[in-house]
Amino acid sequence: MVTEENGIPVMGVKISTIPSDQSTYSDAKGNFSLTITSRTKKINFLKTGYVTRTVNIKTLKFPVHIQLKSLSASDSAMVASGLGLEDVVVVGYGNHSREQIIGSAMATAPKMRTIKGRRLNNLKEQLTGLAGPSRGVIIQNNGYFEPSTESYAHEKENGFKATASAPFSTFSVDVDKASYSNVRRFIRDGHLPPTDAVRIEELINYFDYHYGNPQNSAPINIKTELSSAPWNPAHYLLQIGLQTKKVSADDLPPSNLVFLIDVSGSMASSNKLPLLVSSFKMLTDQLRDQDYVSIVTYAGMATDVLKPTNGSHKKAIKAALDQLVASGSTNGAGGLEKAYVMAEKHFRKNGNNRIILASDGDFNVGARSLSDLENLITEKRKSGIYLSVLGFGMGNYKDDKMELLADKGNGNYAYIDNSSEARRILLKEFGGTLFTAARDVKVQVQFNPALVKAYRLVGYENRALADEDFNRDTVDAAEMGNGSTVTALYEIIPQGVKDEFTPKIDTLRYVFSQLPKTGGGLHKELGLVSIRYKDPKSIKSKLLSHIVADNRTAFNNTSADFQLAAAAASWGMLLKNSPYKQKASYDLVAGLLKQPLAADKTSQVGELLDLVQTSQALKGNEVNENATGTRPPIFRPRPRPYPHPLPHPKTPLKRKKPMVMKILPVNGSRSINY
Structure with missing residues (x-):
C-alpha cells in the first residue's frame, strides 16, 4: 500500500522493480500487486508531486506500506535552479508538461530548449530511445502516457x-x-x-x-x-x-479579501503553485493600508494560514505566501466554507468583500453535493460576498468547474498561464476586476x-x-x-x-405593427x-x-x-x-x-x-495528416499466397511451433516476447 505521510492513499504511483523487470501502478486505495523475482534488488516508487522512494528488497516488511513525502514547490524551484542541461533526462516524448520528475524533484533546466511534442510513428520509436531536438539530449519513453483529464463544458453554438x-x-x-x-x-x-x-x-x-x-x-x-x-x-x-x-484607486472602497489557495499535490508543478504565489505577491503590492487580506489554504484539510492583515504589512503577507507547500488530497468544499466564515467574520460594510479562489480546478466537493455548493455560493453572494476565480496549470485543468464557481459567485474568472498574464490581470486591471x-x-x-x-x-x-x-x-x-x-x-x-x-417558418397571419402609424x-x-x-x-x-x-x-x-x-x-x-x-x-x-x-x-x-x-x-x-492518412499500422501482414490447391479436408495439417517475435531494444539488454 502507498500513502502520504498522513495516511491518505496515493493513486497512480508507478512501482517498478530494479533491475526493471516488472512495473505497475497503485489504485485509488493505494494498493498494488507486483511480482518479485530472484533478480529483483530494489523497488522504485515514482509519482509527480512526490519525492521518489527507492527501497532495498531486503529491508521490506510484509505487508508492504510505503509512505511518500510530498514535493514542495520551493523544493522544485531549488532543484531547477541547480540543474544544468547535462543533468537532465526527459522521460517520455509527450505533451505531459514542460516539467518532469527527475530523480526526486520536479525541475526544468534553465538553459534547456523547449521540447515540442510529436507523434510516435512506429513501434520501434515507442519501445526505444528517441533523439531529442537538443543536441546530446536522449529522450526515454517509459511506456506510460498519462492522458489529459482537462474538462470543458459543451455549449451548442448560437444559430440564426x-x-x-x-x-x-x-x-x-x-x-x-x-x-x-x-x-x-x-x-x-x-x-x-x-x-x-x-x-x-x-x-x-x-x-x-x-x-x-x-x-x-x-x-x-x-x-x-x-x-x-x-x-x-x-x-x-x-x-x-x-x-x-x-x-481612481484612491476613491475605491476598502477591501476585505480572502485568498483561498489550493495547495493539494496536483498544484506542485511550476506553472501552478509557484506561479500562483508570485501572482498573489503582485496583487499584494497593489493593496492600500485600508485593505485587509486573509489566507486560507486547502488540501486534505482547510487551514487558516493568515488572519486578516492590512495592506501596510506587505512583508507579512508575502512571507505567508512563501510558506505554502503543495501536498495531499483536495478538499475544496472545506476550504470554501472556511473562506466564507473568514470573509463574514471580517465583513466590511460598504466595502469590497471578496474571496479569490486560485486552483487548477481539480475541486472535490467533499460531503456536499455540487448543487449544495452552488447554493452556498449563491447564498453568500446575496449577502455581499463575491467569489472570483483564478485558474492555473494544465493536464488536469477543470475549466467547467472554475467558470461555474465564478458565475455563481458573481465574480470574475481568469486563467493565468504565465507571469505576464498575472501582471495584466492583477496589476493593470486590479480596479476593474475586483471592484464592482x-x-x-x-x-x-x-x-x-x-x-x-x-x-x-x-x-x-x-x-x-x-x-x-x-x-x-x-x-x-x-x-x-x-x-x-x-x-x-x-x-x-x-x-x-x-x-x-x-429558420423556415410560416408567415404570420396576424401581425401588429406600429411602423405604418408613425410617419417618422x-x-x-x-x-x-x-x-x-x-x-x-x-x-x-x-x-x-x-x-x-x-x-x-x-x-x-x-x-x-x-x-x-x-x-x-x-x-x-x-x-x-x-x-x-x-x-x-x-x-x-x-x-x-x-x-x-x-x-x-x-x-x-x-x-x-x-x-x-x-x-x-x-x-x-x-x-496534411488527414490528407495523407494516419500513421501506418505497426504490423502490416502481407496476404498469404496460395499457389497450390489447399489440402483435402481429411488430410491432417502439420502444426507449426508458435511464432515468437523478438524486438531488441537499442541497448540489447533483453527481448520482448509476443
Whole structure:
C-alpha cells in the first residue's frame, strides 16, 4: 500500500522493480500487486508531486506500506535552479508538461530548449530511445502516457433567429477572459485547443477597447457601430460596446479579501503553485493600508494560514505566501466554507468583500453535493460576498468547474498561464476586476423585422437569458467592474438577402405593427439596445437605451476597435470550426488586424497575430495528416499466397511451433516476447 505521510492513499504511483523487470501502478486505495523475482534488488516508487522512494528488497516488511513525502514547490524551484542541461533526462516524448520528475524533484533546466511534442510513428520509436531536438539530449519513453483529464463544458453554438418570430435577444454581460489565455497556452504548446475550450465572447473581450466614459450620472456608456460582416459582405455586423466609469484607486472602497489557495499535490508543478504565489505577491503590492487580506489554504484539510492583515504589512503577507507547500488530497468544499466564515467574520460594510479562489480546478466537493455548493455560493453572494476565480496549470485543468464557481459567485474568472498574464490581470486591471461598478448587467436587443430578416449573437452561449428575465430584478446577471468594457457582436441578415441560415417558418397571419402609424423614424431604426443594471448597493434596476440606426460604415472606414473584435470573432469561429464561419480564413483574420496593429500600444494585437499565424500552421499540419492518412499500422501482414490447391479436408495439417517475435531494444539488454 502507498500513502502520504498522513495516511491518505496515493493513486497512480508507478512501482517498478530494479533491475526493471516488472512495473505497475497503485489504485485509488493505494494498493498494488507486483511480482518479485530472484533478480529483483530494489523497488522504485515514482509519482509527480512526490519525492521518489527507492527501497532495498531486503529491508521490506510484509505487508508492504510505503509512505511518500510530498514535493514542495520551493523544493522544485531549488532543484531547477541547480540543474544544468547535462543533468537532465526527459522521460517520455509527450505533451505531459514542460516539467518532469527527475530523480526526486520536479525541475526544468534553465538553459534547456523547449521540447515540442510529436507523434510516435512506429513501434520501434515507442519501445526505444528517441533523439531529442537538443543536441546530446536522449529522450526515454517509459511506456506510460498519462492522458489529459482537462474538462470543458459543451455549449451548442448560437444559430440564426428569424426576427419575425423572435425579435428580442437577451443575455447577461460577460467580463471573463479565461478562454483566451487558455487557448494561447494550447497553441504555444503546439496544439489546437479543444473546440469546447474556445468561448468566442471571451476571445473578443480579452482586448482593450475604447468606448468612452459615461457622460452623465449613469455608470455605463453604450456605443454601437454597424458595417458589413467580413466573412460574408452581404450580411451586417453590429458591434455593441459598453464601458463603465473609471474611478481612481484612491476613491475605491476598502477591501476585505480572502485568498483561498489550493495547495493539494496536483498544484506542485511550476506553472501552478509557484506561479500562483508570485501572482498573489503582485496583487499584494497593489493593496492600500485600508485593505485587509486573509489566507486560507486547502488540501486534505482547510487551514487558516493568515488572519486578516492590512495592506501596510506587505512583508507579512508575502512571507505567508512563501510558506505554502503543495501536498495531499483536495478538499475544496472545506476550504470554501472556511473562506466564507473568514470573509463574514471580517465583513466590511460598504466595502469590497471578496474571496479569490486560485486552483487548477481539480475541486472535490467533499460531503456536499455540487448543487449544495452552488447554493452556498449563491447564498453568500446575496449577502455581499463575491467569489472570483483564478485558474492555473494544465493536464488536469477543470475549466467547467472554475467558470461555474465564478458565475455563481458573481465574480470574475481568469486563467493565468504565465507571469505576464498575472501582471495584466492583477496589476493593470486590479480596479476593474475586483471592484464592482454595476451589478446584474443585462443586455436586450430588439431588432426591427422590417429591416432585419434574421440575426445571430456571436458567442455568449452560456449567458443567454429568457426575454422576460430582462425586467425581473430577481434574476441574476454578471457584474461590470471599475473602468471595464464589454463587447458583443451580432451578425445580421438584412431583408431581401438570400441565405441558408434563416429558420423556415410560416408567415404570420396576424401581425401588429406600429411602423405604418408613425410617419417618422422608426422605419430607419435597425434596432434598440437596452441595458438594465443595479448600482452596487441597490436591489432595484435602472434602464438605459440606445437606438441603432440603419447607417452602415464601409468596413475599411470602421474603427480599429470594430476591426479587432471582428478579427477575434473570425479566429474563434475557425478554431471551433463553426458552421457559421462562411468565408472566414486565417489570411482574412491577419488582414483584419492591420489597422488594429497600427493603433495598438500594448502589443496585444501583435500577440494575437502571432497566435493566428501559429494556429494556421497547426491547422495546416492537421490537414496534411488527414490528407495523407494516419500513421501506418505497426504490423502490416502481407496476404498469404496460395499457389497450390489447399489440402483435402481429411488430410491432417502439420502444426507449426508458435511464432515468437523478438524486438531488441537499442541497448540489447533483453527481448520482448509476443
